[in-house]
Amino acid sequence: MTRWTSPWALLFALVGASILSLGAALFAVDRIGENIIDSQAQAAAQAEQNYWITLAREEGLAALIDTFNRRERIHGGSGFRYALTDAHGKPIAGVPALKEALGTQQGWKVAVTQVGGKRKTWHVLVGTLPTGQSLYIAQDSEQRTAFRQALIEVSVIALAFVTLASTLGGVWLSSYLLRRTGHIGDTAEAIAAGNLNARVVTYGHGDVFDRLGDALNAMLARIEELMTGMRTITDSLAHDLRRPLAQVQRALERAENANERDDALAEARAATQDALATFSALIDVARAETGLSAESMSDFDVSALLLDTAELFEPMFEDAGQTFKFDLANGPMIIRGHALLLRQAVGNLLHNASTYAGKGATVTLTERQTAVHFDIVVADTGPGIPEADRGRVRERFVRLDPARTTEGSGLGLAIAAACAKLHGGSLLLEDNHPGLRAVLRLGRH
Amino acid sequence: MEMSRRILLVEDDQNTADYVLKGLREEGFTAEHAKDGRDGLYLATSSQFDAIVMDRMVPGMDGLSVIKALRAANVATPIIILSALSHLDERVKGLRAGGDDYLTKPFGYSELSARLANLLRRAPAAASAETSLSCGDLEFDLLSRQVTRGGQRLDLLPRELKLLEYFLRHKNRVVTRTMLLEQVWDYRFDPHTSVVDTHISRLRKKIDDPFDKPLLHTLRGTGYRLSETP
Secondary structure: OHHHHHHHHHHHHHHHHHHHHHHHHHHHHHHHHHHHHHHHHHHHHHHHHHHHHHHHHHHOHHHHHHHHHHHHHOOOOOOEEEEEEOOOOOEEEEOOHHHHHHOOOOEEEEEEEEEOOEEEEEEEEEEEOOOOOEEEEEEEHHHHHHHHHHHHHHHHHHHHHHHHHHHHHHHHHHHHHHHHHHHHHHHHHHHHOOOOOOOOOOOOOOOHHHHHHHHHHHHHHHHHHHHHHHHHHHHHHHHHHHHHHHHHHHHHHHHOOHHHHHHHHHHHHHHHHHHHHHHHHHHHHHHHHHOHHHHHOEEEEHHHHHHHHHHHHHHHHHHOOOEEEEEOOOOOOEEEEOHHHHHHHHHHHHHHHHHHOOOOOEEEEEEEEOOOEEEEEEEEOOOOOOHHHHOHHHOOOOOOOOOOOOOOOOOHHHHHHHHHHHOOOEEEEEEOOOOEEEEEEEEOO | OOOOOEEEEEOOOHHHHHHHHHHHHHOOOEEEEEOOHHHHHHHHHHOOOOEEEEEOOOOOOOHHHHHHHHHHOOOOOOEEEEEOOOOHHHHHHHHHHOOOEEEEOOOOHHHHHHHHHHHHHHOOOOOOOOOEEEEOOEEEEOOOOEEEEOOEEEOOOHHHHHHHHHHHHOOOOEEEHHHHHHHHOOOOOHHHHHHHHHHHHHHHHHHOOOOOOOOEEEEOOOEEEEOOOO
16 A cells, blocks of 8 residues: 555645644634624723713712612623722722722723632723712623633534535545546556456546546557457468478478479479568558558559559459459549559459359459549459458458468458558448458548 | 670678679679679779669668669669568669669579569660561561461450560560569569469460460479570
């Protein structure tokens, strides 16, 4: 789990930061709350003071003293408390201890009293009556403290809930991210370790990880396909080159015998040529597939090319007991392409038709053009190719004859397909009802 | 052969060079050898050769650059390019650079010899005003496209006429299957050389079979030759 260290550290840092900000938030709430309460209390005390001063002026000092004493008697422990002293500071009414703590200086003050061993904190507004007495309007700080505590408690609960919720959300989100990226990482490791079948798990939610996973899986599938292709090619190459080499070896043994020498040498020569031709064809396919051959493109008359190629293969069809027809345009038809490769591709299609369509079959070579394509069509009435095999016969070295009794390298259709690809088209293999119809489709640029 | 023909071989690989030089000298050519591109260019421009056999990749100066330089200097000597690069594009490039023929390594000396003879003959026979070609009692009227043998008219298909014309223009010389594929059909794909045999056997059926003396001879392992004597 060492590779998750960094994300966890990040998580702890986040939790620490949220605790700090929680503390800061509480402190701010406390300070602001205190300020609000204090200014409200001061304003209320001021209003009370104005009221008592007015009362004293209109109804006399005695009425004020009377009211204060009555208030002290029925005091329920909440609200303001009062005290009054004469001009010399002698208590006249109310809570006497306040004067001890404060003196007669006017203003909003904090006082601490010891009454009966009980310590009390007060917020007091000290004022003076027109007749010289001092008026104390006090609020017991216990009430304020209780209110502040309630405020803090509520804030703590709310902030703790928010912090807990966001921490849980963060942990869930991080572990989700870690799990999803972990799948991708595990897959990459498995691939690196050689297991090309490994795939990223996707959940079909269509989220960004599913899309990433699907894209990676598509890439992996393509790589695996290419690797399998490479393996098949290597295997087939080894297999196909053993045959001519074994033939050469046999021929050389026969050549020891003077009577057979000429025949044997001819056989060895033919086998060597076979092997060399296989290599040339492989190189041509590879170059055409990668588009390197594009530099050799030129403008040429494709009708003349098809006519030449048709003429070249015509006797082969006659020898195979087949009927060969070609229906080509009368005038020249200029296209841009790789003439040599195209000739080879068409030759391969004709050669395949004459080899596989069987005796009595009819083979036709036609051309057709649309706005975007130029098609060269070789159709036969032979046995055709089962639909399931039509895709793979276009690959290198794929031959449908498992015993490989017929001649050929298995590269013919691969060259045709690569040629079509180089020309911006594709090789289509279709059912001719009966037989095979091979369409060499070239793009017209 | 009249005066000994001079051939320049530009080739850095000693084995190939020895093999080719031996073959050339046995055939009676005077062969000169250069091991790199610069020497090859120097020799080719400083003295007269009848043909040049040029390896595509030689040290000093690339074969194609030498050919371009020679052509730029108006040296018209026929050139055969030898190359280990077998693909189609290399052939196109070689011929575009000014080469006259292109032969892929590895090759048999007989193939090189046939192509060389073809090039050496091509140079002086620039006269294209001929109206007929012949070999023994076989006559090809180029204007009417009629073929007769011993005065008897032969009925040949257009594709057979094309092949016969090529043989007549290369009379008494070895013509290989790949030369036929390349030069008659502009086709370069070795596995189909057997297709050439089917054409030859058809042509032979018409020009040789009804007559006592065969003209179209098969040379084992090499190719064919049209001549009065086998």
